[in-house]
Amino acid sequence: MNLITRVLVEVQELTLLIWRVVRGLSRSPRYWSETVRQMDTLGFGSLAIILLTGTFTGMVLALNSANTLQKFGVQSVTGQLVATSLIRELGPVLTCLMLAGRVGSGIAAELGSMLVSEQIDAMRALGTDPIKKLVAPRIIALVAMAPILTVICDFVGVLGGLFVSITLLHQPSTVYMASARDAVDYNEIIGGLIKPTVFGFIIAIIGCYKGLSTTGGTVGVGRSTTQSVVVASIMVIAVDFLLSKLIISLLLEP
Amino acid sequence: MTNNFNAIEFQDVSLAFGDNVILNRVSFHVRYGESKIVMGGSGTGKSTLLRLVLGLLKPDSGRILVDGEDITNYNEEQLMKVRSKIGMVFQEGALFDSLSVYDNVAYRLREQKVPEETIQAVVMRMLRFVDLEDAVGKMPNELSGGMRRRVGIARALVGNPKIILYDEPTAGLDPITARTICELALKLRDLEEVSSIFVTHRLQDMEVLANEYVIRDDSGNLIFEHEGDRLCLINTKFIMLKDGDIIFSGTDEEMKLEDNPYIRRFLS
Numbered sequence: 319m320n321l322i323t324r325v326l327v328e329v330q331e332l333t334l335l336i337w338r339v340v341r342g343l344s345r346s347p348r349y350w351s352e353t354v355r356q357m358d359t360l361g362f363g364s365l366a367i368i369l370l371t372g373t374f375t376g377m378v379l380a381l382n383s384a385n386t387l388q389k390f391g392v393q394s395v396t397g398q399l400v401a402t403s404l405i406r407e408l409g410p411v412l413t414c415l416m417l418a419g420r421v422g423s424g425i426a427a428e429l430g431s432m433l434v435s436e437q438i439d440a441m442r443a444l445g446t447d448p449i450k451k452l453v454a455p456r457i458i459a460l461v462a463m464a465p466i467l468t469v470i471c472d473f474v475g476v477l478g479g480l481f482v483s484i485t486l487l488h489q490p491s492t493v494y495m496a497s498a499r500d501a502v503d504y505n506e507i508i509g510g511l512i513k514p515t516v517f518g519f520i521i522a523i524i525g526c527y528k529g530l531s532t533t534g535g536t537v538g539v540g541r542s543t544t545q546s547v548v549v550a551s552i553m554v555i556a557v558d559f560l561l562s563k564l565i566i567s568l569l570l571e572p
Numbered sequence: 573m574t575n576n577f578n579a580i581e582f583q584d585v586s587l588a589f590g591d592n593v594i595l596n597r598v599s600f601h602v603r604y605g606e607s608k609i610v611m612g613g614s615g616t617g618k619s620t621l622l623r624l625v626l627g628l629l630k631p632d633s634g635r636i637l638v639d640g641e642d643i644t645n646y647n648e649e650q651l652m653k654v655r656s657k658i659g660m661v662f663q664e665g666a667l668f669d670s671l672s673v674y675d676n677v678a679y680r681l682r683e684q685k686v687p688e689e690t691i692q693a694v695v696m697r698m699l700r701f702v703d704l705e706d707a708v709g710k711m712p713n714e715l716s717g718g719m720r721r722r723v724g725i726a727r728a729l730v731g732n733p734k735i736i737l738y739d740e741p742t743a744g745l746d747p748i749t750a751r752t753i754c755e756l757a758l759k760l761r762d763l764e765e766v767s768s769i770f771v772t773h774r775l776q777d778m779e780v781l782a783n784e785y786v787i788r789d790d791s792g793n794l795i796f797e798h799e800g801d802r803l804c805l806i807n808t809k810f811i812m813l814k815d816g817d818i819i820f821s822g823t824d825e826e827m828k829l830e831d832n833p834y835i836r837r838f839l840s
Contacts, residue, residue, distance in 0.1 A: 436666035443660040
Protein backbone atom coordinates (compact mmCIF):
# COMPACT_ATOMS: atom_id res chain seq x y z
CA MET A 319 0.00 0.00 0.00
CA ASN A 320 1.54 3.31 -0.98
CA LEU A 321 1.64 6.36 1.29
CA ILE A 322 -1.36 8.15 -0.22
CA THR A 323 -3.57 5.07 -0.05
CA ARG A 324 -2.48 4.46 3.54
CA VAL A 325 -3.29 8.04 4.55
CA LEU A 326 -6.69 7.82 2.83
CA VAL A 327 -7.47 4.52 4.57
CA GLU A 328 -6.47 6.01 7.94
CA VAL A 329 -8.68 9.06 7.34
CA GLN A 330 -11.55 6.78 6.39
CA GLU A 331 -11.08 4.63 9.50
CA LEU A 332 -10.85 7.71 11.71
CA THR A 333 -14.02 9.17 10.18
CA LEU A 334 -15.83 5.87 10.72
CA LEU A 335 -14.72 5.83 14.35
CA ILE A 336 -16.03 9.38 14.85
CA TRP A 337 -19.33 8.40 13.22
CA ARG A 338 -19.66 5.34 15.46
CA VAL A 339 -18.99 7.49 18.54
CA VAL A 340 -21.59 10.06 17.52
CA ARG A 341 -24.14 7.35 16.71
CA GLY A 342 -23.34 5.57 19.98
CA LEU A 343 -23.99 8.72 21.99
CA SER A 344 -27.57 8.84 20.75
CA ARG A 345 -28.32 5.33 22.04
CA SER A 346 -28.22 3.73 25.48
CA PRO A 347 -26.33 2.45 27.36
CA ARG A 348 -24.31 5.55 28.17
CA TYR A 349 -21.48 5.21 30.63
CA TRP A 350 -21.70 8.44 32.65
CA SER A 351 -19.88 7.12 35.71
CA GLU A 352 -17.03 5.96 33.45
CA THR A 353 -17.02 9.44 31.87
CA VAL A 354 -16.70 11.11 35.28
CA ARG A 355 -13.91 8.68 36.18
CA GLN A 356 -12.09 9.60 32.98
CA MET A 357 -12.57 13.32 33.72
CA ASP A 358 -10.85 12.69 37.03
CA THR A 359 -8.03 10.58 35.57
CA LEU A 360 -7.38 12.52 32.37
CA GLY A 361 -8.32 16.00 33.56
CA PHE A 362 -7.67 16.34 37.27
CA GLY A 363 -4.68 13.99 36.90
CA SER A 364 -3.08 16.49 34.49
CA LEU A 365 -3.57 19.47 36.83
CA ALA A 366 -0.03 19.45 38.24
CA ILE A 367 1.73 19.61 34.86
CA ILE A 368 -0.70 22.26 33.63
CA LEU A 369 -0.06 24.42 36.73
CA LEU A 370 3.70 24.15 36.20
CA THR A 371 3.45 24.79 32.46
CA GLY A 372 1.18 27.82 32.91
CA THR A 373 3.18 29.38 35.71
CA PHE A 374 6.56 29.14 34.00
CA THR A 375 5.19 30.23 30.64
CA GLY A 376 3.67 33.36 32.21
CA MET A 377 6.92 34.06 34.05
CA VAL A 378 9.12 33.70 30.97
CA LEU A 379 6.71 35.76 28.85
CA ALA A 380 6.91 38.64 31.31
CA LEU A 381 10.67 38.34 31.51
CA ASN A 382 11.27 38.25 27.77
CA SER A 383 8.78 40.92 26.80
CA ALA A 384 9.80 43.42 29.47
CA ASN A 385 13.15 44.26 27.84
CA THR A 386 11.62 44.92 24.43
CA LEU A 387 8.72 46.89 25.88
CA GLN A 388 11.10 49.00 27.94
CA LYS A 389 12.87 50.11 24.74
CA PHE A 390 9.62 51.65 23.59
CA GLY A 391 8.82 52.94 27.05
CA VAL A 392 5.70 50.84 27.40
CA GLN A 393 6.75 48.37 30.08
CA SER A 394 3.40 49.10 31.69
CA VAL A 395 1.66 46.90 29.11
CA THR A 396 3.57 43.76 30.19
CA GLY A 397 0.40 42.43 31.80
CA GLN A 398 -1.57 42.93 28.62
CA LEU A 399 1.05 41.14 26.52
CA VAL A 400 1.24 38.20 28.91
CA ALA A 401 -2.54 37.85 29.20
CA THR A 402 -3.23 38.21 25.48
CA SER A 403 -0.50 35.74 24.51
CA LEU A 404 -1.73 33.22 27.05
CA ILE A 405 -5.45 33.49 26.39
CA ARG A 406 -5.22 33.60 22.61
CA GLU A 407 -2.42 31.22 21.91
CA LEU A 408 -0.08 29.80 24.48
CA GLY A 409 -2.66 28.69 27.03
CA PRO A 410 -4.70 26.51 24.64
CA VAL A 411 -1.72 25.24 22.63
CA LEU A 412 0.63 24.46 25.51
CA THR A 413 -2.12 22.91 27.63
CA CYS A 414 -3.18 20.68 24.76
CA LEU A 415 0.38 19.75 23.79
CA MET A 416 0.94 18.67 27.38
CA LEU A 417 -2.35 16.74 27.25
CA ALA A 418 -1.30 15.11 23.96
CA GLY A 419 1.89 13.97 25.65
CA ARG A 420 0.40 12.82 28.90
CA VAL A 421 -3.19 11.83 28.10
CA GLY A 422 -3.14 11.00 24.38
CA SER A 423 -0.23 8.62 24.86
CA GLY A 424 -1.93 7.09 27.91
CA ILE A 425 -5.16 6.46 26.00
CA ALA A 426 -3.31 4.86 23.05
CA ALA A 427 -1.20 2.69 25.37
CA GLU A 428 -4.18 1.57 27.47
CA LEU A 429 -6.46 0.72 24.55
CA GLY A 430 -3.56 -0.80 22.59
CA SER A 431 -2.65 -3.10 25.48
CA MET A 432 -6.28 -4.08 25.90
CA LEU A 433 -6.47 -4.89 22.20
CA VAL A 434 -3.36 -7.06 22.02
CA SER A 435 -4.31 -8.94 25.20
CA GLU A 436 -7.77 -9.64 23.69
CA GLN A 437 -9.57 -7.61 26.37
CA ILE A 438 -11.40 -5.60 23.68
CA ASP A 439 -12.60 -8.84 22.06
CA ALA A 440 -13.58 -10.14 25.50
CA MET A 441 -15.56 -6.96 26.11
CA ARG A 442 -17.44 -7.39 22.83
CA ALA A 443 -17.98 -11.09 23.58
CA LEU A 444 -19.52 -10.10 26.92
CA GLY A 445 -21.99 -7.84 25.17
CA THR A 446 -20.35 -4.41 25.59
CA ASP A 447 -19.64 -2.03 22.74
CA PRO A 448 -16.06 -0.79 23.31
CA ILE A 449 -16.84 2.41 21.41
CA LYS A 450 -19.47 3.32 24.00
CA LYS A 451 -17.60 1.99 27.01
CA LEU A 452 -14.04 3.09 26.21
CA VAL A 453 -13.94 5.68 23.41
CA ALA A 454 -16.96 7.93 24.07
CA PRO A 455 -16.19 8.55 27.78
CA ARG A 456 -12.60 9.51 26.97
CA ILE A 457 -13.68 11.92 24.24
CA ILE A 458 -16.37 13.57 26.37
CA ALA A 459 -13.96 13.78 29.31
CA LEU A 460 -11.23 15.47 27.30
CA VAL A 461 -13.60 17.81 25.43
CA ALA A 462 -14.92 18.93 28.82
CA MET A 463 -11.63 19.06 30.70
CA ALA A 464 -9.29 20.64 28.11
CA PRO A 465 -11.02 24.09 28.25
CA ILE A 466 -11.13 23.97 32.07
CA LEU A 467 -7.41 23.14 32.23
CA THR A 468 -6.71 25.89 29.71
CA VAL A 469 -8.48 28.46 31.89
CA ILE A 470 -6.40 27.28 34.85
CA CYS A 471 -3.23 27.49 32.72
CA ASP A 472 -4.13 31.05 31.62
CA PHE A 473 -4.88 32.07 35.20
CA VAL A 474 -1.66 30.75 36.75
CA GLY A 475 0.27 32.10 33.75
CA VAL A 476 -0.97 35.62 34.44
CA LEU A 477 -0.07 35.14 38.12
CA GLY A 478 3.40 33.89 37.09
CA GLY A 479 3.84 37.04 35.00
CA LEU A 480 2.70 39.12 37.95
CA PHE A 481 5.27 37.45 40.19
CA VAL A 482 8.11 38.26 37.75
CA SER A 483 6.84 41.82 37.23
CA ILE A 484 6.90 42.49 40.95
CA THR A 485 10.09 40.70 41.90
CA LEU A 486 12.36 41.12 38.88
CA LEU A 487 10.92 44.05 36.91
CA HIS A 488 9.96 46.04 40.01
CA GLN A 489 6.62 47.00 38.52
CA PRO A 490 3.67 47.79 40.81
CA SER A 491 1.17 44.96 40.85
CA THR A 492 -1.71 47.35 40.15
CA VAL A 493 -0.13 48.46 36.84
CA TYR A 494 0.38 44.84 35.73
CA MET A 495 -3.12 43.72 36.73
CA ALA A 496 -4.85 46.76 35.20
CA SER A 497 -2.99 46.18 31.95
CA ALA A 498 -3.81 42.45 32.01
CA ARG A 499 -7.49 43.22 32.66
CA ASP A 500 -7.53 45.50 29.61
CA ALA A 501 -6.50 42.57 27.45
CA VAL A 502 -9.39 40.38 28.47
CA ASP A 503 -12.72 40.73 26.78
CA TYR A 504 -15.45 38.21 26.11
CA ASN A 505 -14.45 37.54 22.51
CA GLU A 506 -10.89 36.77 23.55
CA ILE A 507 -12.14 34.37 26.19
CA ILE A 508 -14.59 32.65 23.82
CA GLY A 509 -11.86 32.31 21.20
CA GLY A 510 -9.52 30.92 23.85
CA LEU A 511 -12.10 28.32 24.87
CA ILE A 512 -13.07 27.15 21.36
CA LYS A 513 -9.50 26.06 20.66
CA PRO A 514 -9.00 23.65 23.60
CA THR A 515 -12.46 22.17 23.02
CA VAL A 516 -11.47 21.22 19.48
CA PHE A 517 -7.96 20.17 20.54
CA GLY A 518 -9.37 17.98 23.34
CA PHE A 519 -11.49 16.16 20.79
CA ILE A 520 -8.51 15.72 18.45
CA ILE A 521 -6.23 14.35 21.18
CA ALA A 522 -8.85 11.89 22.46
CA ILE A 523 -9.98 10.60 19.07
CA ILE A 524 -6.41 10.14 17.81
CA GLY A 525 -5.37 8.39 21.03
CA CYS A 526 -8.38 6.07 20.79
CA TYR A 527 -7.93 5.44 17.08
CA LYS A 528 -4.23 4.68 17.38
CA GLY A 529 -4.87 2.42 20.39
CA LEU A 530 -7.66 0.48 18.69
CA SER A 531 -5.69 0.04 15.46
CA THR A 532 -2.65 -1.44 17.21
CA THR A 533 -1.07 -4.42 15.52
CA GLY A 534 2.02 -6.41 16.37
CA GLY A 535 1.94 -7.11 20.12
CA THR A 536 3.74 -5.02 22.69
CA VAL A 537 6.05 -3.45 20.09
CA GLY A 538 2.89 -2.31 18.31
CA VAL A 539 1.60 -0.72 21.53
CA GLY A 540 4.80 1.33 21.76
CA ARG A 541 4.46 2.36 18.12
CA SER A 542 0.80 3.38 18.56
CA THR A 543 1.67 5.41 21.64
CA THR A 544 4.43 7.32 19.86
CA GLN A 545 2.29 7.87 16.77
CA SER A 546 -0.62 9.17 18.82
CA VAL A 547 1.59 11.82 20.49
CA VAL A 548 3.24 12.85 17.21
CA VAL A 549 0.03 13.00 15.17
CA ALA A 550 -2.00 14.70 17.92
CA SER A 551 0.73 17.32 18.55
CA ILE A 552 1.07 18.16 14.87
CA MET A 553 -2.70 18.27 14.46
CA VAL A 554 -3.02 20.62 17.46
CA ILE A 555 -0.49 23.03 15.99
CA ALA A 556 -1.88 22.83 12.44
CA VAL A 557 -5.52 23.16 13.51
CA ASP A 558 -4.48 26.03 15.82
CA PHE A 559 -3.49 28.06 12.76
CA LEU A 560 -6.82 27.41 11.03
CA LEU A 561 -8.82 28.12 14.17
CA SER A 562 -6.84 31.32 14.84
CA LYS A 563 -7.68 32.59 11.38
CA LEU A 564 -11.33 31.69 11.87
CA ILE A 565 -11.56 33.22 15.36
CA ILE A 566 -9.80 36.42 14.28
CA SER A 567 -12.15 36.93 11.35
CA LEU A 568 -15.30 35.99 13.28
CA LEU A 569 -14.71 37.36 16.75
CA LEU A 570 -11.74 39.68 16.99
CA GLU A 571 -11.76 41.82 13.87
CA PRO A 572 -13.52 45.12 14.48
CA MET B 573 -30.27 -26.80 4.82
CA THR B 574 -31.06 -25.30 8.20
CA ASN B 575 -32.51 -27.43 10.95
CA ASN B 576 -33.04 -26.90 14.64
CA PHE B 577 -30.52 -29.51 15.82
CA ASN B 578 -27.50 -27.31 15.31
CA ALA B 579 -26.20 -24.90 17.92
CA ILE B 580 -23.61 -23.65 15.42
CA GLU B 581 -23.50 -24.14 11.69
CA PHE B 582 -20.95 -22.97 9.09
CA GLN B 583 -22.01 -23.09 5.44
CA ASP B 584 -19.25 -22.62 2.87
CA VAL B 585 -17.53 -19.96 4.96
CA SER B 586 -14.50 -18.29 3.41
CA LEU B 587 -12.27 -15.61 4.87
CA ALA B 588 -9.03 -14.09 3.66
CA PHE B 589 -6.83 -11.26 4.93
CA GLY B 590 -5.43 -9.82 1.71
CA ASP B 591 -3.80 -12.70 -0.16
CA ASN B 592 -3.67 -14.84 2.96
CA VAL B 593 -6.57 -17.32 2.82
CA ILE B 594 -7.60 -18.23 6.37
CA LEU B 595 -10.73 -20.33 5.70
CA ASN B 596 -11.67 -21.78 2.34
CA ARG B 597 -15.36 -22.78 1.95
CA VAL B 598 -15.50 -24.36 5.39
CA SER B 599 -18.71 -26.17 6.37
CA PHE B 600 -19.43 -27.97 9.63
CA HIS B 601 -21.97 -27.98 12.40
CA VAL B 602 -22.11 -28.43 16.15
CA ARG B 603 -25.23 -30.18 17.45
CA TYR B 604 -26.90 -29.13 20.70
CA GLY B 605 -24.99 -30.72 23.58
CA GLU B 606 -22.08 -31.65 21.33
CA SER B 607 -18.42 -30.72 21.74
CA LYS B 608 -16.46 -30.10 18.59
CA ILE B 609 -12.71 -30.27 19.06
CA VAL B 610 -10.96 -28.17 16.43
CA MET B 611 -7.36 -29.22 15.86
CA GLY B 612 -4.61 -28.04 13.57
CA GLY B 613 -1.24 -26.34 13.62
CA SER B 614 -0.62 -22.69 14.40
CA GLY B 615 -2.05 -20.22 11.92
CA THR B 616 -4.58 -22.63 10.42
CA GLY B 617 -7.56 -20.46 11.29
CA LYS B 618 -8.70 -22.19 14.48
CA SER B 619 -9.10 -19.03 16.55
CA THR B 620 -10.56 -17.19 13.55
CA LEU B 621 -13.34 -19.77 13.51
CA LEU B 622 -14.36 -18.78 17.04
CA ARG B 623 -14.25 -15.06 16.24
CA LEU B 624 -16.59 -15.71 13.34
CA VAL B 625 -19.07 -17.49 15.62
CA LEU B 626 -19.08 -14.46 17.94
CA GLY B 627 -19.41 -12.04 15.03
CA LEU B 628 -16.10 -10.37 15.96
CA LEU B 629 -15.13 -10.99 12.33
CA LYS B 630 -17.31 -11.16 9.24
CA PRO B 631 -16.82 -13.88 6.61
CA ASP B 632 -16.07 -12.89 3.01
CA SER B 633 -18.67 -15.39 1.84
CA GLY B 634 -20.84 -18.19 3.21
CA ARG B 635 -23.29 -18.25 6.09
CA ILE B 636 -22.92 -18.69 9.84
CA LEU B 637 -25.86 -19.79 11.96
CA VAL B 638 -25.93 -19.66 15.74
CA ASP B 639 -28.84 -21.26 17.57
CA GLY B 640 -30.78 -21.30 14.30
CA GLU B 641 -30.20 -17.58 13.56
CA ASP B 642 -28.27 -16.52 10.47
CA ILE B 643 -25.85 -14.00 12.00
CA THR B 644 -23.81 -13.40 8.83
CA ASN B 645 -25.20 -9.95 8.12
CA TYR B 646 -26.14 -8.94 11.65
CA ASN B 647 -25.08 -5.50 12.83
CA GLU B 648 -23.27 -4.94 16.15
CA GLU B 649 -26.53 -4.37 18.05
CA GLN B 650 -28.11 -7.60 16.78
CA LEU B 651 -24.88 -9.47 17.48
CA MET B 652 -24.99 -8.34 21.13
CA LYS B 653 -28.14 -10.43 21.61
CA VAL B 654 -26.55 -13.46 19.96
CA ARG B 655 -23.40 -13.06 22.08
CA SER B 656 -25.48 -13.28 25.25
CA LYS B 657 -26.06 -16.96 24.37
CA ILE B 658 -22.34 -17.61 24.00
CA GLY B 659 -19.51 -17.82 26.51
CA MET B 660 -15.96 -17.38 25.23
CA VAL B 661 -12.83 -18.56 27.00
CA PHE B 662 -9.83 -16.73 25.57
CA GLN B 663 -6.34 -18.13 25.14
CA GLU B 664 -4.71 -16.22 27.98
CA GLY B 665 -7.97 -15.59 29.85
CA ALA B 666 -8.22 -12.00 28.53
CA LEU B 667 -9.24 -10.81 31.99
CA PHE B 668 -9.75 -7.06 32.42
CA ASP B 669 -6.54 -6.27 34.25
CA SER B 670 -7.89 -3.17 35.95
CA LEU B 671 -10.72 -5.16 37.56
CA SER B 672 -10.56 -7.70 40.41
CA VAL B 673 -11.50 -11.36 39.91
CA TYR B 674 -14.90 -10.60 41.41
CA ASP B 675 -15.51 -7.65 39.08
CA ASN B 676 -14.30 -9.64 36.07
CA VAL B 677 -16.78 -12.44 36.72
CA ALA B 678 -19.51 -9.93 37.58
CA TYR B 679 -18.87 -7.91 34.41
CA ARG B 680 -21.69 -9.20 32.22
CA LEU B 681 -24.29 -8.91 34.99
CA ARG B 682 -23.16 -5.39 35.90
CA GLU B 683 -23.62 -4.39 32.26
CA GLN B 684 -27.14 -5.81 32.44
CA LYS B 685 -27.80 -3.74 35.61
CA VAL B 686 -28.58 -6.85 37.69
CA PRO B 687 -28.99 -6.12 41.46
CA GLU B 688 -25.77 -6.50 43.45
CA GLU B 689 -27.14 -9.27 45.74
CA THR B 690 -27.92 -11.46 42.71
CA ILE B 691 -24.52 -10.68 41.19
CA GLN B 692 -22.75 -11.71 44.37
CA ALA B 693 -24.55 -15.05 44.52
CA VAL B 694 -23.84 -15.81 40.83
CA VAL B 695 -20.17 -14.79 41.05
CA MET B 696 -19.56 -16.97 44.09
CA ARG B 697 -21.33 -19.92 42.43
CA MET B 698 -19.20 -19.56 39.31
CA LEU B 699 -15.97 -19.22 41.26
CA ARG B 700 -16.95 -22.31 43.29
CA PHE B 701 -17.46 -24.18 40.00
CA VAL B 702 -13.88 -23.42 38.92
CA ASP B 703 -12.63 -23.91 42.50
CA LEU B 704 -11.32 -20.37 42.91
CA GLU B 705 -13.46 -18.94 45.70
CA ASP B 706 -10.36 -17.87 47.62
CA ALA B 707 -9.14 -15.68 44.73
CA VAL B 708 -12.26 -13.50 44.70
CA GLY B 709 -10.52 -10.33 45.87
CA LYS B 710 -7.33 -10.74 43.86
CA MET B 711 -6.28 -8.80 40.78
CA PRO B 712 -5.50 -10.69 37.55
CA ASN B 713 -1.76 -9.95 37.81
CA GLU B 714 -1.68 -11.83 41.13
CA LEU B 715 -2.97 -15.04 39.52
CA SER B 716 -1.08 -17.86 37.83
CA GLY B 717 -1.71 -18.66 34.15
CA GLY B 718 -3.99 -21.57 35.02
CA MET B 719 -5.97 -19.53 37.55
CA ARG B 720 -6.45 -16.73 35.02
CA ARG B 721 -7.96 -19.18 32.55
CA ARG B 722 -10.23 -20.68 35.20
CA VAL B 723 -11.46 -17.17 36.05
CA GLY B 724 -11.95 -16.72 32.29
CA ILE B 725 -14.13 -19.84 32.29
CA ALA B 726 -16.11 -18.58 35.29
CA ARG B 727 -16.66 -15.25 33.54
CA ALA B 728 -17.77 -17.01 30.35
CA LEU B 729 -20.30 -19.09 32.31
CA VAL B 730 -22.17 -16.13 33.78
CA GLY B 731 -25.61 -15.90 32.24
CA ASN B 732 -25.68 -19.70 31.71
CA PRO B 733 -24.79 -19.63 28.01
CA LYS B 734 -25.69 -22.82 26.14
CA ILE B 735 -22.72 -22.42 23.82
CA ILE B 736 -19.12 -22.14 25.02
CA LEU B 737 -16.11 -21.44 22.82
CA TYR B 738 -12.67 -22.38 24.13
CA ASP B 739 -9.67 -20.80 22.39
CA GLU B 740 -6.70 -22.99 23.31
CA PRO B 741 -7.45 -22.77 27.03
CA THR B 742 -4.70 -25.26 27.92
CA ALA B 743 -1.86 -23.82 25.81
CA GLY B 744 1.30 -23.33 27.81
CA LEU B 745 -0.05 -24.88 31.01
CA ASP B 746 1.43 -27.73 33.04
CA PRO B 747 -0.30 -31.13 32.56
CA ILE B 748 -2.13 -31.04 35.89
CA THR B 749 -3.61 -27.58 35.34
CA ALA B 750 -4.42 -28.45 31.72
CA ARG B 751 -6.31 -31.51 32.95
CA THR B 752 -8.24 -29.34 35.44
CA ILE B 753 -9.34 -27.12 32.54
CA CYS B 754 -10.39 -30.17 30.49
CA GLU B 755 -12.33 -31.53 33.46
CA LEU B 756 -14.24 -28.23 33.65
CA ALA B 757 -15.09 -28.63 29.96
CA LEU B 758 -16.25 -32.21 30.64
CA LYS B 759 -18.46 -31.04 33.52
CA LEU B 760 -20.05 -28.43 31.28
CA ARG B 761 -20.56 -30.90 28.45
CA ASP B 762 -21.89 -33.84 30.48
CA LEU B 763 -23.68 -32.17 33.38
CA GLU B 764 -24.85 -28.85 31.90
CA GLU B 765 -25.35 -30.07 28.29
CA VAL B 766 -23.45 -27.13 26.91
CA SER B 767 -22.56 -27.13 23.19
CA SER B 768 -18.99 -26.16 22.57
CA ILE B 769 -16.11 -25.65 20.19
CA PHE B 770 -12.81 -26.48 21.84
CA VAL B 771 -9.80 -25.26 19.90
CA THR B 772 -6.56 -26.98 20.80
CA HIS B 773 -3.41 -28.45 19.34
CA ARG B 774 -2.61 -30.66 22.33
CA LEU B 775 -3.12 -34.39 21.95
CA GLN B 776 -3.50 -34.77 25.72
CA ASP B 777 -6.65 -32.60 25.59
CA MET B 778 -7.99 -34.72 22.79
CA GLU B 779 -7.46 -37.91 24.83
CA VAL B 780 -9.26 -36.51 27.88
CA LEU B 781 -12.16 -34.93 26.01
CA ALA B 782 -12.74 -37.86 23.66
CA ASN B 783 -12.31 -40.70 26.12
CA GLU B 784 -13.61 -39.50 29.45
CA TYR B 785 -16.96 -38.40 30.78
CA VAL B 786 -18.27 -37.25 34.10
CA ILE B 787 -21.31 -38.39 36.04
CA ARG B 788 -22.72 -37.42 39.39
CA ASP B 789 -23.36 -40.29 41.80
CA ASP B 790 -26.33 -40.54 44.17
CA SER B 791 -24.55 -38.57 46.89
CA GLY B 792 -23.69 -35.76 44.46
CA ASN B 793 -20.00 -36.59 43.99
CA LEU B 794 -18.47 -36.20 40.54
CA ILE B 795 -16.98 -39.36 39.03
CA PHE B 796 -14.77 -39.29 35.91
CA GLU B 797 -15.05 -42.50 33.91
CA HIS B 798 -13.40 -43.79 30.74
CA GLU B 799 -15.28 -44.42 27.54
CA GLY B 800 -15.84 -48.13 26.94
CA ASP B 801 -16.47 -49.07 30.56
CA ARG B 802 -20.15 -48.34 30.34
CA LEU B 803 -20.79 -46.21 27.26
CA CYS B 804 -19.31 -44.89 24.05
CA LEU B 805 -19.12 -41.10 23.71
CA ILE B 806 -20.96 -39.75 20.69
CA ASN B 807 -21.18 -36.12 21.81
CA THR B 808 -17.56 -35.30 21.03
CA LYS B 809 -16.34 -34.98 17.46
CA PHE B 810 -13.22 -33.63 15.82
CA ILE B 811 -12.32 -31.49 12.89
CA MET B 812 -8.80 -30.94 11.67
CA LEU B 813 -7.86 -27.76 9.80
CA LYS B 814 -4.97 -27.35 7.38
CA ASP B 815 -4.35 -24.34 5.16
CA GLY B 816 -7.92 -23.10 5.51
CA ASP B 817 -9.54 -26.46 4.66
CA ILE B 818 -11.16 -29.08 6.86
CA ILE B 819 -9.11 -32.20 6.11
CA PHE B 820 -10.89 -34.39 8.65
CA SER B 821 -14.25 -34.49 10.38
CA GLY B 822 -15.38 -37.33 12.63
CA THR B 823 -14.72 -39.15 15.89
CA ASP B 824 -11.35 -39.78 17.53
CA GLU B 825 -11.50 -43.46 16.58
CA GLU B 826 -11.99 -42.51 12.92
CA MET B 827 -9.21 -39.95 13.10
CA LYS B 828 -6.76 -42.54 14.43
CA LEU B 829 -7.52 -44.70 11.37
CA GLU B 830 -6.89 -41.88 8.89
CA ASP B 831 -3.91 -42.32 6.59
CA ASN B 832 -3.58 -38.60 5.65
CA PRO B 833 0.14 -37.90 6.25
CA TYR B 834 -0.58 -34.54 7.99
CA ILE B 835 -2.98 -36.18 10.44
CA ARG B 836 -0.60 -39.09 11.01
CA ARG B 837 2.20 -36.65 11.77
CA PHE B 838 -0.08 -34.63 14.04
CA LEU B 839 -1.07 -37.71 16.02
CA SER B 840 2.41 -39.23 16.25
